[in-house]
Amino acid sequence: MAAEHHVEEHHPGWQEYVRIGVILAVITAIEVAIVYVEALESVLLPLLLTLSVGKFVLVVMYFMHLKFDHKFFTWLFLSGLLLAVGVVLALMAMFGLMT
Amino acid sequence: MAANHVIEHPTSTGLDNRKMAMWAFLASDCMFFGSLITVYLVSHGRAMVGPFPQEIFDIPFTSVSAFVLLMSSLSMVLALGGIQRGNVQRFRIWIATTAVLGCVFLGGQIYEFTEFHHAGLTLESSIFGSAFYVLTGFHGTHVFIGVIWLLSLLLASFKPGLVIREKSLNVEMAGLYWHFVDIVWIVIFTVVYLVEA
Amino acid sequence: MATQVRYVEDSTRIQEPEAGPSGLWSWLTTVDHKRIGVLYLVTALTFFAIGGIEALLLRVQLSQPNNAFVSAATYNQLFTMHGTTMIFLAVMPLSGAFFNLLTPLMIGARDVAFPRLNAFSYWVLLFGAILINFGWIYGGAPDAGWFAYANLTSPAYSPGMGVDYWVLGIQVLGISSVAASFNFFTTIVNMRAPGMSMMRLPVFIWMTLITQILIFMAFPALTVGATLLMFDRWFDTNFFIVEAGGMPLLWQHLFWVFGHPEVYILILPAMGIVSEVLQTFSRKPLFGYTAIVFAGIGIAVLGFSVWVHHMFTTGLGPVPNSIFAISTMLIALPTGVKIFNWIGTMWGGALWLSTAMLFSIGFVAMFIIGGLSGVMHASPPVDSQHQDTYFVVAHFHYVLFGGSIMGLFSGVYYWWPKFTGKLLHEGLGKVHFWLMLIGFNVTFFPMHWLGAIGMPRRIYSYGDGLNWEFWNMVTTMGSFIIGISFIFFIANVFITLVLGDRAPDDPWDAPTLEWATTSPPALHNFDTIPVVKSRMPLWTDKYPEVYGHESEPGEHGDPDLPDIQTDEVHDEIHLPNPSYWPLVLAIGIVMLFAGFIFTFVMSFIGLALMFISIWGWALEPAFGEADHA
Structure with a gap:
C-alpha cells in the first residue's frame, strides 16, 4: 500500500x-x-x-x-486510446477510406 | 474538483482517487475526440462546394499554433515542478506562461476561423465546414476551459494554503488535462492539416 | 493481524441504528451514498411507472385493428418516450440505486470516493429526466424513436420541439451517467477494505465495475452524435443533411457504438444482483466465481465490437456483416458461461424460494429465451427477416424486461430490508412475482409470432384481416396483468413501511459485508472497517467449519492483507460534509442546455452558476472534523 x-x-x-x-x-x-x-x-x-x-x-x-507512474494508469489510458483507434479505423474502413 | 483538506485516505492501490478518476476521464475523452475525428475524416471529403481543405489551410501558420501549444505543455510541467519543490514563485511564472501560450493558441484559432469565414467556409457552407469547425471548435473549448483552470490556480496561489507543495496534486490534475488537450492537437494537426497539404 | 471478528452472531439480531439528520434541506444537501441511493430508487421507480403507463396506452391502441384511441402523432411520442424512459430513466437509475446503496457497503468503505460528485450525478439525472419529459406539457414530446435515426430528426422532417428536448435531455443524462461512472470506478478500485482483493469482490461489485467502464467508454460516442444533431438543428450544419453531402448512416454508427455497449450497461448490473441472490438462497457459494467474472469482462470487451449487427440491413456489404456476425455470435459464449454457472450454483443447493430468489430464477429462465432469439438475429440473413418486426420487440423485451427488470426487482426484494429496516411481505411479493412472470410472457411471447407473420414495429395501427387481431388482444391483456402486478408491489411497499416487521441485520443469513452492519446502516456504515479474509466474509465467520478453509491466506493468489492495525487506522471517522454546490452545479448545467429551447439568456445564467458553483465546490472543505467512533 x-x-x-x-x-x-x-x-x-x-x-x-x-x-x-x-x-x-x-x-x-x-x-x-x-x-x-x-x-x-x-x-x-x-x-x-x-x-x-x-x-x-x-x-x-x-x-x-x-x-x-503506476502501470495501472497506463493500462487505463491505453484501453480508451486503443478502443478509440479501433473505432476510427473500423469506421474509416466501412466508409471506404482505406481502399 | 479539489478537496482542500489534506486528509490522506489510504487507498487500496496506494494511488490517489482524483488521479484515478482523471485518467478514467482521459480514457473516456479519447473516445470523445476519436468519434469527432472519425466524423471529420469520413465527412470532409464529401463537401460539394468549396472552399476545400487544400485551398484554405495555411500550414506555416497552423504549425506555429501547434508549436505554441507544445511549448505550453513544457511550461506546464515546469510549473508543476516548481510547486512540487515548494517554489511558489516559479510555479506562478510558469503557470502564467502556460495560460498566456494557451491564449495565444486560442487567438490563433480565432484568427484562423475569421480568415476561413472570409474565404467562404462556414458551419453551414459545406459538410467540410461543419466537420472542421465542430472538431477544432470542441478542441478550442477544451483549451479555453484549461486556460480558466490554469488562471484559477494562479489566482488561488495568492490565497494562503491553497496551492502549496503538499497539494501539488491540484496542479498535477490541471497538468494532465492540459497535456491531454495538447496531444489531441498533435493528432488533429497531423490528420486534419498536414495530411491534407 | 486482527483477531477473528464475528460480524453477525445471530442472524435475527436487531440493532437500532442512530438516526441521521432529517428535513428537506438535509436531503437537498446530502452526500451520503445511502440517501442518494434512495433518491435514485424513488426516481427510477416513479419513471418505471410512467414508462409503464406509456406502454399500456400503446397496447390499448394496438389491441384491435383500426383503433383510434390515440392519434398517430401521440403514438409516436408514446413509443419514443416509453423506450427513452425505460432505458435512461428507469433501468439505468435503478441500477444506479444499487451502485449507490451497495458499493461502499459491499467493499467495506464509509462512502464513495467522491461523495459530492455522487450527489451531483443524481441531481443532473433528475433535472435531465424533467427536461426530456418537458415536451409533454410544452411543445410536444420527442417522437423520433429512442434511437432518433437521422435524417428523421433533421429540421425538415422533425420541425417540432420534440427532438430538441430529446437531443438536449440525452446529453444531460449522459453527463450524469459518466460522472457517476468515474466515481464508482474509482471507489471500487481504490476504496476496498483491507483484505478485499479484486478476486474477493462480490460479483455484483465486479459487474458494477465493468458497467462503469462501459459507461465512460461508450457514452462519448452518443454525446458526439447528439452534439452533431444539435448543431444540425440549431446552427444549420450539414452532418446528416443528404443534400449537402451529410450521411444519415453516420448517426447509426455513432448511436450504436454507444447503443450496443448500452445493452450491457443495462444487463450487467442485473446479472451481478442475480449472482448474489442465487448464492445466498442456494445456501452455497457461487459456482465458478472466476468464470463469471471473466465472462463479464469478455462480454464488455466483445460488446464494443458488435454494433454493426443493428445495421445489417443498411447495405454495408458482406465483409462488415460477416465480421460483426461472428463477433456477435461469440458473445453467446461468455453469456452461456454465466448461465451455466448460475444453474450450477442452484444445482444441489438447499434452495430457499423467497421472493428475491423467485425473481432471480425468473431472470435466468427469461434471459435464456431472450438470449436464444438474440443469437438468431446475429445471422445477417435471418436478421434481414426479423428487422423492424415485432420479433425484435419480443427479443429485447425478453432480455430487458425478463432480464434486467426481473433481476433488478430481485435486488429490490433482497436488499429492501437492509435499507429500510422493514421486511417486505413475502406473500404479496410472490403474488407480484407470479403475476409479473405470467403477464410478461402473455405480453411478449406472442410478439414472436406477430413478428414472424410480418407485423412491423412502430406502427400506430393496422388493418383488418391480417391475422394479427387475436395475438394483439392477448398481448394487450398480458400488459395489463403486468400493470396489476406492479400495483401489488407498490401496495407491499407502503403497507410494510407502516405495518411491516422490523428487519434484522441479516435476515437472509447472507455471505457479503453489507449484512454485517445495522438495518438500515448507520451514517458511517461500519463502526470499524472490516478486515476481509474470504469471498464470503460473513459465511466464513458464521460457519467456520464449512467455509473456514476459504479464508486460508494465499488461496486466491493475493491474500493482500495489509500490515496495518485496523483499530489504529480506523479510529477516526471522517464523514463528508453536506454540500449544496452539487445541486447548484446541476441546476447550472441543465439551464445551460435548456436555454437552447427557451432563451439563450438562460444558458448564460447557467454558465455563470456553473462557474460559481465549481469555485464554491473547490474551496469548501470536503470532509468534516473527525468523529471518534
Whole structure:
C-alpha cells in the first residue's frame, strides 16, 4: 500500500523536461518540412503518422508522467486510446477510406 | 474538483482517487475526440462546394499554433515542478506562461476561423465546414476551459494554503488535462492539416 | 493481524441504528451514498411507472385493428418516450440505486470516493429526466424513436420541439451517467477494505465495475452524435443533411457504438444482483466465481465490437456483416458461461424460494429465451427477416424486461430490508412475482409470432384481416396483468413501511459485508472497517467449519492483507460534509442546455452558476472534523 507511494515521487528534473520540449519542437519542424518535400510524397502519410505518434508518446510518457507512474494508469489510458483507434479505423474502413 | 483538506485516505492501490478518476476521464475523452475525428475524416471529403481543405489551410501558420501549444505543455510541467519543490514563485511564472501560450493558441484559432469565414467556409457552407469547425471548435473549448483552470490556480496561489507543495496534486490534475488537450492537437494537426497539404 | 471478528452472531439480531439528520434541506444537501441511493430508487421507480403507463396506452391502441384511441402523432411520442424512459430513466437509475446503496457497503468503505460528485450525478439525472419529459406539457414530446435515426430528426422532417428536448435531455443524462461512472470506478478500485482483493469482490461489485467502464467508454460516442444533431438543428450544419453531402448512416454508427455497449450497461448490473441472490438462497457459494467474472469482462470487451449487427440491413456489404456476425455470435459464449454457472450454483443447493430468489430464477429462465432469439438475429440473413418486426420487440423485451427488470426487482426484494429496516411481505411479493412472470410472457411471447407473420414495429395501427387481431388482444391483456402486478408491489411497499416487521441485520443469513452492519446502516456504515479474509466474509465467520478453509491466506493468489492495525487506522471517522454546490452545479448545467429551447439568456445564467458553483465546490472543505467512533 503505502510502499507504492515512492513510484509517484520520482520526477525528472527541468533539464529533462526542456530536452523533451526541444525534441518535440524539432519533430514538429520536421513534420512541416517534409510536407513540402516532393520526393517524399509517396511515403508522406506513414512518415507523418509515425512522427506524430512519437510526439504523442513523448508527451504522455514524460509530461504526463506515465513512464514513472503506476502501470495501472497506463493500462487505463491505453484501453480508451486503443478502443478509440479501433473505432476510427473500423469506421474509416466501412466508409471506404482505406481502399 | 479539489478537496482542500489534506486528509490522506489510504487507498487500496496506494494511488490517489482524483488521479484515478482523471485518467478514467482521459480514457473516456479519447473516445470523445476519436468519434469527432472519425466524423471529420469520413465527412470532409464529401463537401460539394468549396472552399476545400487544400485551398484554405495555411500550414506555416497552423504549425506555429501547434508549436505554441507544445511549448505550453513544457511550461506546464515546469510549473508543476516548481510547486512540487515548494517554489511558489516559479510555479506562478510558469503557470502564467502556460495560460498566456494557451491564449495565444486560442487567438490563433480565432484568427484562423475569421480568415476561413472570409474565404467562404462556414458551419453551414459545406459538410467540410461543419466537420472542421465542430472538431477544432470542441478542441478550442477544451483549451479555453484549461486556460480558466490554469488562471484559477494562479489566482488561488495568492490565497494562503491553497496551492502549496503538499497539494501539488491540484496542479498535477490541471497538468494532465492540459497535456491531454495538447496531444489531441498533435493528432488533429497531423490528420486534419498536414495530411491534407 | 486482527483477531477473528464475528460480524453477525445471530442472524435475527436487531440493532437500532442512530438516526441521521432529517428535513428537506438535509436531503437537498446530502452526500451520503445511502440517501442518494434512495433518491435514485424513488426516481427510477416513479419513471418505471410512467414508462409503464406509456406502454399500456400503446397496447390499448394496438389491441384491435383500426383503433383510434390515440392519434398517430401521440403514438409516436408514446413509443419514443416509453423506450427513452425505460432505458435512461428507469433501468439505468435503478441500477444506479444499487451502485449507490451497495458499493461502499459491499467493499467495506464509509462512502464513495467522491461523495459530492455522487450527489451531483443524481441531481443532473433528475433535472435531465424533467427536461426530456418537458415536451409533454410544452411543445410536444420527442417522437423520433429512442434511437432518433437521422435524417428523421433533421429540421425538415422533425420541425417540432420534440427532438430538441430529446437531443438536449440525452446529453444531460449522459453527463450524469459518466460522472457517476468515474466515481464508482474509482471507489471500487481504490476504496476496498483491507483484505478485499479484486478476486474477493462480490460479483455484483465486479459487474458494477465493468458497467462503469462501459459507461465512460461508450457514452462519448452518443454525446458526439447528439452534439452533431444539435448543431444540425440549431446552427444549420450539414452532418446528416443528404443534400449537402451529410450521411444519415453516420448517426447509426455513432448511436450504436454507444447503443450496443448500452445493452450491457443495462444487463450487467442485473446479472451481478442475480449472482448474489442465487448464492445466498442456494445456501452455497457461487459456482465458478472466476468464470463469471471473466465472462463479464469478455462480454464488455466483445460488446464494443458488435454494433454493426443493428445495421445489417443498411447495405454495408458482406465483409462488415460477416465480421460483426461472428463477433456477435461469440458473445453467446461468455453469456452461456454465466448461465451455466448460475444453474450450477442452484444445482444441489438447499434452495430457499423467497421472493428475491423467485425473481432471480425468473431472470435466468427469461434471459435464456431472450438470449436464444438474440443469437438468431446475429445471422445477417435471418436478421434481414426479423428487422423492424415485432420479433425484435419480443427479443429485447425478453432480455430487458425478463432480464434486467426481473433481476433488478430481485435486488429490490433482497436488499429492501437492509435499507429500510422493514421486511417486505413475502406473500404479496410472490403474488407480484407470479403475476409479473405470467403477464410478461402473455405480453411478449406472442410478439414472436406477430413478428414472424410480418407485423412491423412502430406502427400506430393496422388493418383488418391480417391475422394479427387475436395475438394483439392477448398481448394487450398480458400488459395489463403486468400493470396489476406492479400495483401489488407498490401496495407491499407502503403497507410494510407502516405495518411491516422490523428487519434484522441479516435476515437472509447472507455471505457479503453489507449484512454485517445495522438495518438500515448507520451514517458511517461500519463502526470499524472490516478486515476481509474470504469471498464470503460473513459465511466464513458464521460457519467456520464449512467455509473456514476459504479464508486460508494465499488461496486466491493475493491474500493482500495489509500490515496495518485496523483499530489504529480506523479510529477516526471522517464523514463528508453536506454540500449544496452539487445541486447548484446541476441546476447550472441543465439551464445551460435548456436555454437552447427557451432563451439563450438562460444558458448564460447557467454558465455563470456553473462557474460559481465549481469555485464554491473547490474551496469548501470536503470532509468534516473527525468523529471518534
